[in-house]
Amino acid sequence: MKAIVDCNSFYCSCERVFRPDLEQKPVVVLSNNDGCIIARSKEAKAIGIGMTGPYFKAKPLIEKYGVEAFSSNYNLYGDMSWRVMETLKTILGENKVEVYSVDEAFLDVHGFTSAQLQTLAKEIKNTIEKWTGVKVSIGIAPTKTLSKLANRISKKQDGITVLSDDNKIIHALQSTSVNDIWGIGHQYKEKLLNFGIYTAWDLRNLSEEWARKNLGGVVGIRLIKELNGQEAIVMDKDLTNKKMIATTRMFGNAVTDLADIKEAIATYTARAAEKLRRQQSAASIISAFVVPKENTTAPHFTHGPSISTYTILPQPTSLTNELIKPAMKMADQLFEAGKKYKKAGIVLSGLVPDSCIQANLFTPGRSIGRYLMEMIDNINFSMRDDMVKFASSGTKRNWKMRQAFHSPRYTTRWNELYEIS
DNA sequence: TCTGGGGTCCTAGGACCC
DNA sequence: TCTGGGGTCCTAGGACCC
Numbered sequence: 001m002k003a004i005v006d007c008n009s010f011y012c013s014c015e016r017v018f019r020p021d022l023e024q025k026p027v028v029v030l031s032n033n034d035g036c037i038i039a040r041s042k043e044a045k046a047i048g049i050g051m052t053g054p055y056f057k058a059k060p061l062i063e064k065y066g067v068e069a070f071s072s073n074y075n076l077y078g079d080m081s082w083r084v085m086e087t088l089k090t091i092l093g094e095n096k097v098e099v100y101s102v103d104e105a106f107l108d109v110h111g112f113t114s115a116q117l118q119t120l121a122k123e124i125k126n127t128i129e130k131w132t133g134v135k136v137s138i139g140i141a142p143t144k145t146l147s148k149l150a151n152r153i154s155k156k157q158d159g160i161t162v163l164s165d166d167n168k169i170i171h172a173l174q175s176t177s178v179n180d181i182w183g184i185g186h187q188y189k190e191k192l193l194n195f196g197i198y199t200a201w202d203l204r205n206l207s208e209e210w211a212r213k214n215l216g217g218v219v220g221i222r223l224i225k226e227l228n229g230q231e232a233i234v235m236d237k238d239l240t241n242k243k244m245i246a247t248t249r250m251f252g253n254a255v256t257d258l259a260d261i262k263e264a265i266a267t268y269t270a271r272a273a274e275k276l277r278r279q280q281s282a283a284s285i286i287s288a289f290v291v292p293k294e295n296t297t298a299p300h301f302t303h304g305p306s307i308s309t310y311t312i313l314p315q316p317t318s319l320t321n322e323l324i325k326p327a328m329k330m331a332d333q334l335f336e337a338g339k340k341y342k343k344a345g346i347v348l349s350g351l352v353p354d355s356c357i358q359a360n361l362f363t364p365g366r367s368i369g370r371y372l373m374e375m376i377d378n379i380n381f382s383m384r385d386d387m388v389k390f391a392s393s394g395t396k397r398n399w400k401m402r403q404a405f406h407s408p409r410y411t412t413r414w415n416e417l418y419e420i421s
Numbered sequence: 422t423c424t425g426g427g428g429t430c431c432t433a434g435g436a437c438c439c
Numbered sequence: 440t441c442t443g444g445g446g447t448c449c450t451a452g453g454a455c456c457c
Contacts, residue, residue, distance in 0.1 A: 030425090031424085032426070034423090035423075055424080056424080103457080188454080216430090218430090218432095219430075244429090248425090345426090
């Protein structure tokens with residue numbers, strides 16, 4: 001059996017832990033740049049604020065009902081997430097917990113009776129709420145896909161749903177629309193509806209062959225298996241090392257200057273290189289892209305094409321300066337004078353273990369570079385806020401994003417600690 | 422006026438090899 | 440005049456997730 005533990009309106013819950021006055025009130029959290037709504041409390045959903053809609057469109061509603069809006073505070077959410085995950089590991093043991101996202105974890109819970117699972121779920125739920133202040137919902141079922149379904153149902157009940165026998169599972173499948181299944185997105189939903197497949201139950205009864213043809217090959221087959229109670233999506237014990245690392249941002253305002261673009265790309269490169277070193281990898285490919293701001297009258301928002309290029313590095317590296325150099329060259333290539341840009345980013349791929357630490361006997365110059373990076377990382381980690389930067393990252397930062405409603409980083413900055421008066 | 426920022430996995434098809 | 444068949448590797452792009 002698999003369980004999934006999911007934090008309710010996670011970002012909103014994090015803000016509320018330190019603002020108990022907002023307990024029963026509508027709260028939303030905005031994306032970077034205060035562009036989109038990315039989390040809504042139950043109360044905010046109830047007054048009709050849509051998911052991932054643009055903030056400006058919801059603004060009338062937000063003002064009318066006095067909804068509390070926060071800019072995203074990833075320092076706070078990251079730390080709260082760590083607390084929740086550590087709590088789970090304390091209860092079940094490290095190797096039973098697979099952290100799936102910032103607010104979700106799968107648990108391996110085989111070998112329990114149905115009644116024991118209920119008790120266990122209650123214990124987990126209560127402990128997390130007590131230790132961290134975050135409320136969670138728990139779904140338990142034979143496979144990951146079914147446990148996600150159980151979790152969905154639990155949100156409408158008391159936060160715990162165990163689908164332990166066939167009757168319960170069948171009933172759950174029959175009362176769930178096909179697009180509410182984990183793994184069915186917008187495209188597949190349309191396709192399935194065209195075939196007259198409306199519920200999870202309809203989908204479960206299709207053949208694997210059909211799924212192979214129509215739902216993305218082996219992905220579709222896995223889905224059908226999972227709905228039928230056969231585990232096809234395995235626990236992944238080691239999600240710590242990424243296969244690619246990206247840092248991309250929308251600009252606060254459209255940018256027209258090459259110098260600004262280069263500052264931004266240098267900053268993103270430095271950030272990505274930091275992530276790279278944290279997992280002790282080196283990158284063999286760096287790509288850069290910019291997204292021009294289009295004058296569109298299209299009714300639906302589209303991201304527009306991005307213009308990109310890449311550089312294959314002479315040897316894999318994790319040194320910021322060795323990554324910034326090609327990044328700057330690519331920025332020169334991508335930039336067109338007279339155009340406005342709204343976004344830029346870099347992606348590091350072809351990641352390999354950073355052998356520089358051992359190989360320094362033959363390339364002594366590089367090991368000095370590695371020590372320098374370690375020092376910079378340590379200083380930036382202890383002092384925070386990028387005390388030490390590369391000159392190309394700039395100091396003006398005309399392109400920086402807007403964040404008008406930022407809450408204090410209560411748990412990760414001494415000078416922003418919660419105060420009781 | 423204003424619409425995020427990460428990631429993963431998979432497939433098709435081209436390039437290339439013998 | 441006639442121009443195979445099988446395999447690998449790589450990339451672009453699609454689909455999904457939170």
